[in-house]
Amino acid sequence: MDMIIAGLLDSLSPASLMFVFLGVAVGVLIGAIPGINGPMAIALFIPVTYYMSPLTAIGFLVGLNKGAFFGGAVSAVLLRTPGTPEAAATSWDGYPLTLKGKGEKALRMALYSSVAGDFMSTLVLILIAAPLAAVALFMGPAEIFALISLALTVIAGIGTVSILRGLMAASFGILVGLVGTEPVTALPRLTFDIYQLGGGLSLIPVAIGLLAFSEILIQLEKFTGKGGGEHIANVFSSKLKDRMLSFKEFFVHKKSLLRGSLIGIGVGAMPGLGAPVASFMSYDQAMKRSKNSEEFGHGSLEGIGASESANSAVVASSMIPLFVLGIPGNLAVAMLMGAFMIHGMQPGPLMFQENAQLMYGIYGSLIIASLFLLLIGRFGLRLFCKAVEIPPMILYPIVMFTCIMGAYLGQSSMFDVTVMLAFGFIGYFMRKFDYSYVAFLIGFILAPEWERALQQVVIISEHDTFMFFQRPVAMVLMALTFFVIARTFWISINAGHKKRLEASDAGQHKSD
Amino acid sequence: MFTWGIPTYTPAYPGYGASPALVSYVAVSIMLFMACLSLVRIGVATFLKKPIPVAESSFPEDMEQAAAFTQLGRVNLSSLARIMIPCVLFVVVIEYISYVFAAFLFLMILQYAIGNRKWIQSVVVSVALTTVLYIVMRYGFGVPIPGPQIF
Numbered sequence: 001m002d003m004i005i006a007g008l009l010d011s012l013s014p015a016s017l018m019f020v021f022l023g024v025a026v027g028v029l030i031g032a033i034p035g036i037n038g039p040m041a042i043a044l045f046i047p048v049t050y051y052m053s054p055l056t057a058i059g060f061l062v063g064l065n066k067g068a069f070f071g072g073a074v075s076a077v078l079l080r081t082p083g084t085p086e087a088a089a090t091s092w093d094g095y096p097l098t099l100k101g102k103g104e105k106a107l108r109m110a111l112y113s114s115v116a117g118d119f120m121s122t123l124v125l126i127l128i129a130a131p132l133a134a135v136a137l138f139m140g141p142a143e144i145f146a147l148i149s150l151a152l153t154v155i156a157g158i159g160t161v162s163i164l165r166g167l168m169a170a171s172f173g174i175l176v177g178l179v180g181t182e183p184v185t186a187l188p189r190l191t192f193d194i195y196q197l198g199g200g201l202s203l204i205p206v207a208i209g210l211l212a213f214s215e216i217l218i219q220l221e222k223f224t225g226k227g228g229g230e231h232i233a234n235v236f237s238s239k240l241k242d243r244m245l246s247f248k249e250f251f252v253h254k255k256s257l258l259r260g261s262l263i264g265i266g267v268g269a270m271p272g273l274g275a276p277v278a279s280f281m282s283y284d285q286a287m288k289r290s291k292n293s294e295e296f297g298h299g300s301l302e303g304i305g306a307s308e309s310a311n312s313a314v315v316a317s318s319m320i321p322l323f324v325l326g327i328p329g330n331l332a333v334a335m336l337m338g339a340f341m342i343h344g345m346q347p348g349p350l351m352f353q354e355n356a357q358l359m360y361g362i363y364g365s366l367i368i369a370s371l372f373l374l375l376i377g378r379f380g381l382r383l384f385c386k387a388v389e390i391p392p393m394i395l396y397p398i399v400m401f402t403c404i405m406g407a408y409l410g411q412s413s414m415f416d417v418t419v420m421l422a423f424g425f426i427g428y429f430m431r432k433f434d435y436s437y438v439a440f441l442i443g444f445i446l447a448p449e450w451e452r453a454l455q456q457v458v459i460i461s462e463h464d465t466f467m468f469f470q471r472p473v474a475m476v477l478m479a480l481t482f483f484v485i486a487r488t489f490w491i492s493i494n495a496g497h498k499k500r501l502e503a504s505d506a507g508q509h510k511s512d
Numbered sequence: 513m514f515t516w517g518i519p520t521y522t523p524a525y526p527g528y529g530a531s532p533a534l535v536s537y538v539a540v541s542i543m544l545f546m547a548c549l550s551l552v553r554i555g556v557a558t559f560l561k562k563p564i565p566v567a568e569s570s571f572p573e574d575m576e577q578a579a580a581f582t583q584l585g586r587v588n589l590s591s592l593a594r595i596m597i598p599c600v601l602f603v604v605v606i607e608y609i610s611y612v613f614a615a616f617l618f619l620m621i622l623q624y625a626i627g628n629r630k631w632i633q634s635v636v637v638s639v640a641l642t643t644v645l646y647i648v649m650r651y652g653f654g655v656p657i658p659g660p661q662i663f
Contacts, residue, residue, distance in 0.1 A: 048653075050653075051653050164546045164549060164550050165546070165550075167542060167546050168542070168543045168546045168547065171538075171539040171540070171542040171543045171546075172539070172543060174535065174538075174539040175536060175539040175540065175543075178535055178536055178539070182522070182523050182532040184526060184528075184529050184532065185523040185524075185526050185532060187523035187532075188521075188523075189521065189522050189523060189532055189536075190517065190518070190521045190522065190536065191521060192517075192521055193521075216595075217591075217592060217595055217596075220591060220595055220626055221588045221591045221592075393623070393626065393627070393628045393630075393633075394633070394637055396626060397619055397622045397623050397626070397637060397641070398637070398641060400595070400599070400622060401615070401618070401619060401622075401641055401645070402645075404599065404602065405645050405649070408658060409649065409653065409655060412655045412656050412658075414603060414606065414607070414658055417603050418603055421596070421599050421600065421603065425592075425596065428587075428592065429587070432586075432587050447535070450535070451530075451535045454530055454534070454535065455529045455530050458529050458530040459528065459529050
């Protein structure tokens, strides 16, 4: 109990409050800019947190992530250009409302739904993470090895149309993650005689290169050099009822909001699915069950609420696998895991024993971030809408230079800048040829832990290959891993077969 | 990697635990296996004169659907070079001409490369960004500024 009170008091310290506030404000601003999302913002700002205490740093990054999730709705509603992928469903109903001059009302619905989903998800995280972590402590190296194998397999399907390429990307990430000092012999491995690689590749330059720099390279390709910022000046109606959202208008959709939040919590807790899945699933369910389903797609507040409550609920619940098992469920959490490691903590069930006060402090920061999101969104909405008007001509050089200096800031090393540029270059080709950079990054982060677990299994079992068969949980997890791979192969083969059948059918109809 | 990279740059097996090369070999094997599988599927499709399976095609037929979650597309080398060359030059010249000049020049060149021909705006953005990051790094975080110091 003392730990809980001390942790919560830590989260109420002026420095912590200030940085959580800053994190949420910057997150909303960044999320509102199309092309920049939460994980990218976390990657860019992790170097800044080197100089903060662990609680302040994590509070700031969590605030950034929460803010970016709502920020994505701003450009989705005003421009029909989702700032983040999960805000795509929000744009379907938000933009028609904007065209009717009700953009502010749509944004208020998005804000209140986001806060509701996020708050509920935070409560679930607080209630179930610690008890589940206590159970997870019974897992040995064999289970951890099998669990990471399963997570890598599931995650290989994110952000790609091909699991083959996803698995290749995850394996490449593992290979890159092995560069550095080998844990058993303490000798350099895969360093190619480059002495700066002796300590391994740092997460910051790799993440900034893959997430932010390569994204800007792609954005600049589409940029003709002639476009300015989008102008949104005429979308706010002067009528008060078109701008404000009454309690009745909000609470009449309570069922969709609750359903959306529960979907978001469920999807977030499962590694590999992510916020876009939650958002689309919730929108679909709301449309099917709504009395006014014909309004969906034409400016339904219920549609906005369903989408936003679900995607914001993912933020906190996606930390459940991180806190319970030490496995990141999505990219934003993978970046947070990196931040934990930079501040000397290994995420996982042991955190509740080793850093209990800090964990409760983080819980406090999560709740405070939700409240700040409500405040900042409520009073700064019009200001954040201006973010979508920043001309790309000014924005892109700023982001690129911030990427370069952010990579330098971590270890004050120009070698890290070179690494960032190299991974930006690699990331560009990975995006172009559909090799999941998400799978790569998660493979890179999990590689040392995976290898450590394997080493422990081999040493404990004295090279007994059948050790997994003596551990039922590990055996089930390994079986699930193989099942996921086999099922995905089966689906991809069937999809190709179906497509060929459809193509031949279409050909036959044409000749008829 | 199999025949040169991993064996040459991995420590010898110490006699206990797993070999330091094991996970590297597993990772490369998975990559190789997946690549071979893709090649076989493409080969079979080509031999049978059927469309290449979606999962193996760099550009799926249903591009609209794929593009919703991925950024598939053709590589634009000239655009890539236009951005990468100033970045690489910045890393090289910063060691000689100091952060202040290198950053200013880099930002000017970068803005020109992306099509900004408003010179006053370019100069203002370059000076402002260089100054702000200099102040943040030197006085905010206290980190050494890269390259020779002139201030």
